[in-house]
Amino acid sequence: MxxxxxxxxxxxxxxxxxxxxxxxxxxxxxxxxxxxxxxxxxxxxxxxxxxxxxxxxxxxxxxxxxxxxxxxxxxxxxxxxNIASAFMNDAVFFIMGSLMLAVAIVKQGWDARIALGIISITGNRTRRIAFGFTTISALLSSFIGEHTVAALMLPIGMTLVRYTSQDGENAQGLAAILLFSIAYGALVGSIGTPSGGGRNAIMMNYLAGHGAETISYARWMLYVYPLVLILIPLVSHLLWRSFTPEHHYLDSGIRRLKVQVTKQGPISGREVGGLIIFALVFLGWIFLSSRFGLGSIALTGVVLYIITGLVKWEDINRNTHWGVILLFGAAIALGHYMRSTGAALWLAEGLVKFLMQGSEPVRVLSDIVIVGMTTIMANALSSSATVAVLGPITLNLGSDLLHQGLITAIASAFGFFTAVAAPACAIIYSSGMVGARDFLKAGWKVGLLCIVLLIIYANTYWRLWL
Amino acid sequence: MRFLIAIASKKYSEPTLRVGLDVAKAFQACVTIACVSPKPSSFAQDQIRLAQESMERWDFEQPAINVLEWAYNYLKEGQFIAEEALEKGFQKRLLSKRAGSRGSIVLPGQFCDRIELILRSGRIIESLRNEVRQNEYDVTIIGASQKRRMAHDLIQYIDSSILVVKQIDFSRPYRVLLAVDDSRGTLKAVKYGIQIAKAYGLKVDVLTVSKRQRFGAGYQGASDRACRYLENARVKYNRLMLVGDPVTVIDESAGDNHIIVMGDSSQNPIKKFFLGSKPQEVLETSVCPVLIVK
Structure with missing residues (x-):
C-alpha cells in the first residue's frame, strides 16, 4: 500500500x-x-x-x-x-456499581435455578414459557438491571432452543420468541425502579439539581411500576404475534435444564451468601438511598461481594469497561454545564417556540416531543448517555419537572428498534440466534405500544391519581 | 502462495469455503480460513463479554467459534487436513488464547503445508486488511456483500488479489471470462485464469472491449499475448473483441455462467477512491464470481 x-x-x-x-x-x-x-x-x-x-x-x-x-x-x-467536580457524582457511582454488581451476580450461577423456577410455574408449553421469560426478566431487571438479566437468562433460552431442536437450525422462530422475551422483558422492567438502569439514577440526580421534589425509591415504583405490570403481558403477546415458534412444547430442553440444575447440587452456602448480600443492597436502595445515594449502596454491595470472596476483583476488572464509565462521567458533566450555562434552557425554549408556533404549550404535545426525541436518541446512543445529554433540555420543556424527568427516563429504555440500542438487545444479538432484521420485525410494534401507552399513562394515572 | 478465505456464517459461507478451497488446491496454496466476529458497540462490550462467560458455563461458544468449528468439519470431511492432525480434533481453546485480536488453530494440510483457522474481531475490512498486511496473502476470497461500499473498500484497501464468490451454482458448467486490456495487471490475470481453467478443465473466453470501433495496438497486443499463453498452456479458448462500455459488455458476456478474471486498474489510488474503477464496477454489478488480480 x-x-x-x-x-x-x-x-x-x-x-x-x-x-x-x-x-x-x-x-x-x-x-x-x-x-x-x-x-x-x-x-x-x-x-x-x-x-x-x-x-x-x-x-x-x-x-x-x-x-x-x-x-x-x-x-x-x-x-x-469545577469541571473535574462535575465529572463525578452519585449517578456515576451507581453506573460503576451496577456494572460491577452485574459481574458479581452473574458469577453466583443463579441462572439454572431461575430457569427451573420459571419452568415449574409455566410448564412445558412454549407460549407460557415465553410469557414466563418476559415476566421474570422484567421483574428481575427492575432491581438488578437489564444487562445483568440478559446475561443471566441468555444461556437458559439458548439451552431450550438447542435441546428442543437437535441441530438448532430449524428453530429460528423459537429462538426469536424466547430471546426477545428476555431482552424486551428486561427493557420493560428496567423502567420500574431507580436501580433498573443508570439512566434512572442520572435523572434522579438532575431532578435534585433542578430543585424538584425528591423522589424516593418507593415513590418511583409507585409512579412507574403499574406501567411495567401493564406492559409485560402486552409485550409478550406482541412478540408471540411477531414470531412463529417451530415447537410448541419444549420437553427436551426442559430435561436438559433439569440436568444442569442437578449438576449444581443443592443450594450452597455461597449462593445463600450471594443472595443475602443482594437482599441487603436492595433494602439499602429502598430505605437508605435518599440519604446515602443509590451509587454508594451499590458500591457497598460490590465491596461485600469482594470481601466475602464471592467474586474476585480480577473478574470485576476484566468485565468492567472503565472507558464507558469515563464517558458517562463526561456526559453527566456536559449535562451539568448545559444547565448552568443556560444552553439547555435556550434549546428547550427554541424547541417550544418551534413546536407551539405562538400557541399555549400543551402537555400531551410536549410529552410526545420528549418521548419521540428520547426514543430516537436512545436507539442511536446509549440510554444513559441520552438521559445525560437530553435530560437538562427536557426538564426545561414544561413546569412539572417530575413528570418530564420520569417520561424522559422511561422513554430512554425503549431501545427496541436495533440490535445495538440497548445492552440487553446487543447481548441476545451476540448469541447469533437472532438477526438484525428480527429487531425491526418486533421492535417497531413493541416500541410503538410502549410510546403510546407511556403518554396515555403519564397523562392519566399520574395526573388523576398521584 | 497463500490464500485467505473469509467466512461469516454456516448459512451463507459454504460456497465461499468450497470455491476457496478448490481454487487454493489448484494453486497448491497454503490456506487461512478467517472468521471475523463483529465488534459490538463499546457501550455493550463488557456486558456481552459477561454474557459470553455465562454462556461458556453452559457449553455455548460464541457464534464465530461455532462457524470455525463448522469450517473444521468441512475440511475434515473433504479430506483437506492431514490424517495425523485429526486425532486432536477441533481445539477451540487455541482460539480463545488470543494474541491481540487474533486466535488461531494451525493444521497440516493434505495439499499444502498448513491450513490455519483464525478468529479475529473488529470491522471486517480493517481486520482483513491487517491480516493481509501482516501475513502477505496472494489472494483473499470472500462472499458477496449487499453493501455497495464493500466492493470499493476491498479493491481500495486489500493488498492482495480478490476473489468474490457470488451466485455460484455447482451443478452448472462454468467458463472463465478473461477480460484483458493494456493495464499492468492483465498479464498476471491471464496466468491466474489459465491456472483455474486448467485445474477444472474449463474453457476460456478471452474478452477485449474497446469503447471505440478501432482497437488500439495496446488492446490488440494484450489479446494476442493472452491467446499465446492459452495456446502454450493447451487451454481451449474463444477470442472476443467487442465494442461498447467495458463494464456493461463484461457483465453481459459473463452472464451467470462465467468466472470473471481481470486485472486491477492501473489508475492512481486517489482517482480510484473518488471515481471508482472498472474492476470495482464489475465487482458490484456482475452476477457471477469475480477474481480481481493485483
Missing amino acids: NFPQIILYWISQYRWLLLAGVIGVVLLLLPTPANLSPEGHRLLVIVVITLILVVTEPIPLPATALFIIIAMVYSAIDTPN
Whole structure:
C-alpha cells in the first residue's frame, strides 16, 4: 500500500472524526445566538461533536470522554477544578456499581435455578414459557438491571432452543420468541425502579439539581411500576404475534435444564451468601438511598461481594469497561454545564417556540416531543448517555419537572428498534440466534405500544391519581 | 502462495469455503480460513463479554467459534487436513488464547503445508486488511456483500488479489471470462485464469472491449499475448473483441455462467477512491464470481 492509499484509508476510517471537526469549527465561527451565553454556545458545539463521535465511534469511547473534558477546559466553560467536580457524582457511582454488581451476580450461577423456577410455574408449553421469560426478566431487571438479566437468562433460552431442536437450525422462530422475551422483558422492567438502569439514577440526580421534589425509591415504583405490570403481558403477546415458534412444547430442553440444575447440587452456602448480600443492597436502595445515594449502596454491595470472596476483583476488572464509565462521567458533566450555562434552557425554549408556533404549550404535545426525541436518541446512543445529554433540555420543556424527568427516563429504555440500542438487545444479538432484521420485525410494534401507552399513562394515572 | 478465505456464517459461507478451497488446491496454496466476529458497540462490550462467560458455563461458544468449528468439519470431511492432525480434533481453546485480536488453530494440510483457522474481531475490512498486511496473502476470497461500499473498500484497501464468490451454482458448467486490456495487471490475470481453467478443465473466453470501433495496438497486443499463453498452456479458448462500455459488455458476456478474471486498474489510488474503477464496477454489478488480480 503506497502513501496516498494509506492517507485515503485513514480518511475513510476517520471520516466521521473529520466531519465532526469541520462541523465543530463551522458552528464555533457562527455568531452566538441572542439569549445564549458565549459559554453555552461553545458547550453546544462540544455537545454536537460528542454526539457525532458517540454514534459513529470513529475513535474509542474513552477518547471521546477525554475529548469532552479537555474541550470544556480549553473553551473556558468553567475552571478545571469545577469541571473535574462535575465529572463525578452519585449517578456515576451507581453506573460503576451496577456494572460491577452485574459481574458479581452473574458469577453466583443463579441462572439454572431461575430457569427451573420459571419452568415449574409455566410448564412445558412454549407460549407460557415465553410469557414466563418476559415476566421474570422484567421483574428481575427492575432491581438488578437489564444487562445483568440478559446475561443471566441468555444461556437458559439458548439451552431450550438447542435441546428442543437437535441441530438448532430449524428453530429460528423459537429462538426469536424466547430471546426477545428476555431482552424486551428486561427493557420493560428496567423502567420500574431507580436501580433498573443508570439512566434512572442520572435523572434522579438532575431532578435534585433542578430543585424538584425528591423522589424516593418507593415513590418511583409507585409512579412507574403499574406501567411495567401493564406492559409485560402486552409485550409478550406482541412478540408471540411477531414470531412463529417451530415447537410448541419444549420437553427436551426442559430435561436438559433439569440436568444442569442437578449438576449444581443443592443450594450452597455461597449462593445463600450471594443472595443475602443482594437482599441487603436492595433494602439499602429502598430505605437508605435518599440519604446515602443509590451509587454508594451499590458500591457497598460490590465491596461485600469482594470481601466475602464471592467474586474476585480480577473478574470485576476484566468485565468492567472503565472507558464507558469515563464517558458517562463526561456526559453527566456536559449535562451539568448545559444547565448552568443556560444552553439547555435556550434549546428547550427554541424547541417550544418551534413546536407551539405562538400557541399555549400543551402537555400531551410536549410529552410526545420528549418521548419521540428520547426514543430516537436512545436507539442511536446509549440510554444513559441520552438521559445525560437530553435530560437538562427536557426538564426545561414544561413546569412539572417530575413528570418530564420520569417520561424522559422511561422513554430512554425503549431501545427496541436495533440490535445495538440497548445492552440487553446487543447481548441476545451476540448469541447469533437472532438477526438484525428480527429487531425491526418486533421492535417497531413493541416500541410503538410502549410510546403510546407511556403518554396515555403519564397523562392519566399520574395526573388523576398521584 | 497463500490464500485467505473469509467466512461469516454456516448459512451463507459454504460456497465461499468450497470455491476457496478448490481454487487454493489448484494453486497448491497454503490456506487461512478467517472468521471475523463483529465488534459490538463499546457501550455493550463488557456486558456481552459477561454474557459470553455465562454462556461458556453452559457449553455455548460464541457464534464465530461455532462457524470455525463448522469450517473444521468441512475440511475434515473433504479430506483437506492431514490424517495425523485429526486425532486432536477441533481445539477451540487455541482460539480463545488470543494474541491481540487474533486466535488461531494451525493444521497440516493434505495439499499444502498448513491450513490455519483464525478468529479475529473488529470491522471486517480493517481486520482483513491487517491480516493481509501482516501475513502477505496472494489472494483473499470472500462472499458477496449487499453493501455497495464493500466492493470499493476491498479493491481500495486489500493488498492482495480478490476473489468474490457470488451466485455460484455447482451443478452448472462454468467458463472463465478473461477480460484483458493494456493495464499492468492483465498479464498476471491471464496466468491466474489459465491456472483455474486448467485445474477444472474449463474453457476460456478471452474478452477485449474497446469503447471505440478501432482497437488500439495496446488492446490488440494484450489479446494476442493472452491467446499465446492459452495456446502454450493447451487451454481451449474463444477470442472476443467487442465494442461498447467495458463494464456493461463484461457483465453481459459473463452472464451467470462465467468466472470473471481481470486485472486491477492501473489508475492512481486517489482517482480510484473518488471515481471508482472498472474492476470495482464489475465487482458490484456482475452476477457471477469475480477474481480481481493485483
